[in-house]
Structure formats: structure tokens, C-alpha cells
Amino acid sequence: MxxxxxxxxxxxxxxxxxxxxxxxxxxxxxxxxxxxxxxxxxxxxxxxxxxxxxxxxxxxxxxxxxxxxxxxxxxxxxxxxxxxxxxxxxxxxxxxxxxxxxxxxxxxxxxxxxxxARVPFVSYPHEWPASMLKAAAELHVRLFVELGVHGLTIKDWHPYNILFEATRPIFVDFCSIIPLAELPKEEYLTPPQVPVRFRRFWDTTSRYVWEMYRRMYIPYFLSPLLGMANQEHGKVRSRLFATTMNVANDYMSPMEVLSQRRLHRWRFAWWERVKRIALIDPSPTKRLFFHLLTREIKNLTVAPAPSGYLDYYAAKGERFAFEPSEVWTRKQLVIYNVIRDERPSTLLDIGSNTGWFSILAARMGCQVVALDIDESCANELYTKAEADELPILPLVMDISNPTPSLWPAKHMSNLPHWIVRTNTPVLLAAEQRFKCDMVLALAIVHHLTLGLGLSLDRVSQ
Missing domain, CATH: 3.30.200 (Phosphorylase Kinase; domain 1)
Known part of the structure; x- marks a missing residue:
């Protein structure tokens, strides 16, 4: 584990x-x-x-x-x-x-x-829009370089080390930061599996960096990003949830999500060889190796293809500015007045689409959690909120099947209680994490009842 x-x-x-x-x-x-x-x-x-x-x-x-x-x-x-x-x-x-x-x-x-410091809301990797997972991967790689300059490193390489404060990724696993010299003392990385051709050339740090790369970065960052670049967002999201915090024994491999085209697979294999060669670098920071990873991440286009809902407001002629105006619809005026009068600190926007009301609430001083099942809408809202530095946390979630609580797997019960608490959930349910002062659920009842066939009793629950 x-x-x-x-x-x-x-x-x-x-x-x-x-x-x-x-x-x-x-x-x-x-x-x-x-x-x-x-x-x-x-x-x-x-x-x-x-x-x-x-x-x-x-x-x-x-x-x-x-x-x-x-x-x-x-x-x-x-x-x-x-x-x-x-x-x-x-x-x-x-x-x-x-x-x-x-x-x-x-x-x-x-x-x-x-x-x-307290982060307002907890979110999990399988809930992040594609561009958020990409931002988390970039932060993790960047921290290896920043810490390495000062003789420190990170002893694991997991997306669960990161939470988002609105659109900003934050590394929260402080105890994963250790001196470089302590890395060989990590039992779970020992002995590292070193490719035969590089055993003579890699120093100790390179061996342990590769072991983390092989065991954590590839299944939890690189493979999901490659899958999203191949427009398999739903599959990636399902697999990320299935392998949550190592509670499953099967992990996502690049071959599982790479295009079947031979050229794509050859290019991936070639790039992996280049990374191995970069680890011959004797410097403790392994700057060249991490530079290659950063370049690889930046070159991946992970945004989902546009859906029919991406131009929802434009198609209705309602893509208005966010200052009150006589051209606003009655719904927009009512929501504006309610937020202005009630002054909620936090707001949950269920079925946020591309986030017109989320952006309105954020501009009025709310910390916003925006949920939508549409991949392209959630990713578009993240891109907007990140560019404008708005306090919005956009997530991909099916409100009819939100993230449930997840408990430690049975094989974890034999581990010491100070490593894993079997009476504490590994994941908290969405309804426990996203409690807000105000909830917007605009135009979603008909999707749940007519589209998904849910009863009104179930919808109200």
C-alpha cells in the first residue's frame, strides 16, 4: 500500500x-x-x-x-x-x-x-473537471522542483495530496514533505524497481523518484490525463473513483486509455525512454526529469469536446453582463435580489451549466460550489473562474448519484490504527461536504423526473 x-x-x-x-x-x-x-x-x-x-x-x-x-x-x-x-x-x-x-x-x-489553514470545501480527483486534474498534476511536479532546491522532496505522488481552494490547487499533505536524504527510508518504496539498463547509471534519488513515478504518478495522474486527452472522460472518472486511495488492487495503465493507433503508443514508449535517460542526471533536484513531465502535461489537451449545453445561455439569448439590467429575465432578477437580500457566505449551485448564476453569486461575495453532470460545462466554468480569480469550485457530479461515503477496504483492517482508521470513511459523501448557506437548484427537476425517471419523492430527498 x-x-x-x-x-x-x-x-x-x-x-x-x-x-x-x-x-x-x-x-x-x-x-x-x-x-x-x-x-x-x-x-x-x-x-x-x-x-x-x-x-x-x-x-x-x-x-x-x-x-x-x-x-x-x-x-x-x-x-x-x-x-x-x-x-x-x-x-x-x-x-x-x-x-x-x-x-x-x-x-x-x-x-x-x-x-x-482551513480549505473551504473538500473535493476529490474523480470530481474535478479535466483542467483541474491537469492543474493539480502541474502543481505536484512544480513542488518537486521547488522543494528540491532546498534539500526537500515529497515522499508520495498522489492527487489526494491536493485540495482546491476555488480554482487554486493547494498541497495539503505536509507530512509528505521530507529531506531528500530521508527518501530511502520509506519502506513502501523499498526496494525500488529499476530498469535493468539504468541500474549502473541512476543514483539513489533517481531510483526512488522513478519508483514514485511508476507506482503513483502514472496511474493517478498521467494515465487519467492521457485518457481525457483521448476524450474518455467518463471512463477516467469511473476508474479514478474505483481506485480511490489504493482501496482497489487494479490501477489505470497508459495502455488502457491510449489511442489504439500504433503511432500514439510508439510515441508514449519513446517519451518514457527519454524520461529514464533524464534521470541519469546526478543533481539531487532531477530538474531535467521534472521539466520533461511539465512539458508533457502542458502539451496535453484534456478539455472535453463541446456539448450541446455549452451555448445554453447564448441559445436562449440570456448571456447578459452581470450588472443588473432591464434586459435580464425575471429569473435572473429574482436570484440577484435573493442573494443581495440574504447575503449568503456560501452557495451551492446544482446544475450550474456554464455558470452564469455561479459567477453572479461569486461576484456578489459568495464562495460557490458549482455542480454539473456535463463535462464540458464544468470545465468551461473552471477556465472562466480561474482566469477571473473567482471564488468558484466547479465539479463534475451527477446529482442523482452523488459521491457516497467510502469506507476502508477489508484488506486495510490489518494495518495499524495510526495508519488507517477503519471506523472513519475514506471519502465523505457529497451532502456532508457541500453544505452551504444557500442552494440554487434551477431547472433541474424536469431533468431528474422526465430525463432520469426519478420520483418526486426521490428528487426531494
Whole structure:
């Protein structure tokens, strides 16, 4: 089993970014703004959060996200934290983190306690539009390079290391960041499987980077992206869910999703050889190898083909500007007035299409989760929101069959309780993660009843 890392699951709306702005970690530690969630009394009890980690465990306490570091690991992660602070690595996309100095008044077996910024909503890789998975892959590769410059690396290579704050990917598995010298101590990577022709040429770091690449990057990042580039988004989404956090024994391979054309398969095999040659580089950062990965990701066109719903508002003559206008329809005016009067902090837009109402709500100050079953609509909304830096989290989801809770597989029950908690779900159901102050469900009832044949009782549930 690979170490899939930190997976926040008991997160409610309300991010620290809203509290502290874009300030540095030093500002966060020295101002009252970042202390609004720090309470002197600890009346609650720790709520464990699912994760797979040998270095520590994440829990929620009094509305705060904390990570307890196990004995004998405190010095290691204290040094990692200092390196991140000194070199402003949080700006590169690592979750904002600080050492907790105040006493928790709890009998907890930790050598060190860290506090993480709160991400408003949890989403999972099988729910991300294609361009979001691509952005997550780019961030992960970029962090290997950024950390390598400072003598650090990441000990696993999993999309579950990443959450999205609106359209921005954030690396949240802080305990996966370790010194380069510690990488050979990771038992699950040992011994690395090295291609015969390169055993004489690869150093230790290259061997372990390749092992992570082979076991995690290919099945969880590269193969899904290749499948999406081949317009197999539905198949990729289903397989990503089936292999969630290593609960399945079969993983997605490139041959499963590559085009059947011989040229495409030859090109993939040739590019894999080039990557292996790049790992002959003796420098610890393996910059050339990661440069090749970045180039490969950027060259993949993963956006789904346009659907009939992509021009939904234009076809109806309703693609209006977002300032109130006499040309707006009555529905648009009513929704605008309700949001203006109720002032919700968070809003869930079910059946968001390309997101006209999601964008309206975001421009009016809401943090928005936008759900749609249409791949091209969700991807288009992500592209718009990312370009305009809007607080919208667009996701692909069938509202008649939303993501359910997923529990650890039976073969995990033999693992130590500090690695996997069998009484805590691996995935939380969508209805638990996306609770918002206001919900928009516009023009979806007829799709559910007439299109899918659901009863009105089922729709209301």
C-alpha cells in the first residue's frame, strides 16, 4: 500500500485566506487576524480526519485543523517547517502551516502539533473537471522542483495530496514533505524497481523518484490525463473513483486509455525512454526529469469536446453582463435580489451549466460550489473562474448519484490504527461536504423526473 497522505474530511466553509488576506506566514503568526480561530478553552474533543501517514495524524479541534506529529518525528518536521517559512515555500502552493505553541490541555501523544489553514470545501480527483486534474498534476511536479532546491522532496505522488481552494490547487499533505536524504527510508518504496539498463547509471534519488513515478504518478495522474486527452472522460472518472486511495488492487495503465493507433503508443514508449535517460542526471533536484513531465502535461489537451449545453445561455439569448439590467429575465432578477437580500457566505449551485448564476453569486461575495453532470460545462466554468480569480469550485457530479461515503477496504483492517482508521470513511459523501448557506437548484427537476425517471419523492430527498 502506498502512503496516500493527508485527506481533510471534516472541513466546513470559511477559509483562513478570508481572515488573513494574502499576508505572509510571519504576518499570520504576529497579527490578531490569524488568531480568530485560536481559542484558549478547549471544550471540544479531537475529531480524527482520515489519512494514511506514518509521521502524524490530522484532527479537527474547536473548528481548527491540527496535525499531531508522532514521537521521534518532531525534529524532522520542525526543520521542514522552518525551511518552508524561511524560503516562503507556502507561496508555491503548500498549505499555510504554523507550529502550535499554546497548550491544548489534552492528553495527546504528540511531540509537535502543527496548525493548518482551513480549505473551504473538500473535493476529490474523480470530481474535478479535466483542467483541474491537469492543474493539480502541474502543481505536484512544480513542488518537486521547488522543494528540491532546498534539500526537500515529497515522499508520495498522489492527487489526494491536493485540495482546491476555488480554482487554486493547494498541497495539503505536509507530512509528505521530507529531506531528500530521508527518501530511502520509506519502506513502501523499498526496494525500488529499476530498469535493468539504468541500474549502473541512476543514483539513489533517481531510483526512488522513478519508483514514485511508476507506482503513483502514472496511474493517478498521467494515465487519467492521457485518457481525457483521448476524450474518455467518463471512463477516467469511473476508474479514478474505483481506485480511490489504493482501496482497489487494479490501477489505470497508459495502455488502457491510449489511442489504439500504433503511432500514439510508439510515441508514449519513446517519451518514457527519454524520461529514464533524464534521470541519469546526478543533481539531487532531477530538474531535467521534472521539466520533461511539465512539458508533457502542458502539451496535453484534456478539455472535453463541446456539448450541446455549452451555448445554453447564448441559445436562449440570456448571456447578459452581470450588472443588473432591464434586459435580464425575471429569473435572473429574482436570484440577484435573493442573494443581495440574504447575503449568503456560501452557495451551492446544482446544475450550474456554464455558470452564469455561479459567477453572479461569486461576484456578489459568495464562495460557490458549482455542480454539473456535463463535462464540458464544468470545465468551461473552471477556465472562466480561474482566469477571473473567482471564488468558484466547479465539479463534475451527477446529482442523482452523488459521491457516497467510502469506507476502508477489508484488506486495510490489518494495518495499524495510526495508519488507517477503519471506523472513519475514506471519502465523505457529497451532502456532508457541500453544505452551504444557500442552494440554487434551477431547472433541474424536469431533468431528474422526465430525463432520469426519478420520483418526486426521490428528487426531494
Amino acid at each position: 502506498t502512503q496516500a497522505g493527508y485527506l481533510i474530511q471534516h472541513i466546513k466553509a470559511g477559509s483562513w485566506r478570508a481572515q488573513i488576506g494574502e499576508s505572509s506566514l510571519m504576518d499570520f503568526q504576529s497579527t490578531n487576524a490569524g488568531q480568530t480561530a485560536l481559542r484558549e478553552d478547549h471544550t471540544g474533543q479531537p475529531v480524527p480526519i482520515m489519512g494514511f501517514d506514518m509521521g502524524g495524524e490530522v484532527f479537527e479541534l474547536d473548528n481548527r485543523i491540527l496535525r499531531g506529529i508522532y514521537p521521534e518525528k518532531g525534529a524532522l518536521y520542525h526543520n521542514v517547517l522552518q525551511t518552508c517559512e524561511k524560503n516562503d515555500l507556502f507561496a508555491a502552493g503548500i498549505i499555510l502551516t504554523r507550529k502550535l505553541n499554546e497548550c491544548l490541555d489534552l492528553d495527546l501523544p504528540y511531540e509537535l502539533v502543527l496548525e493548518h
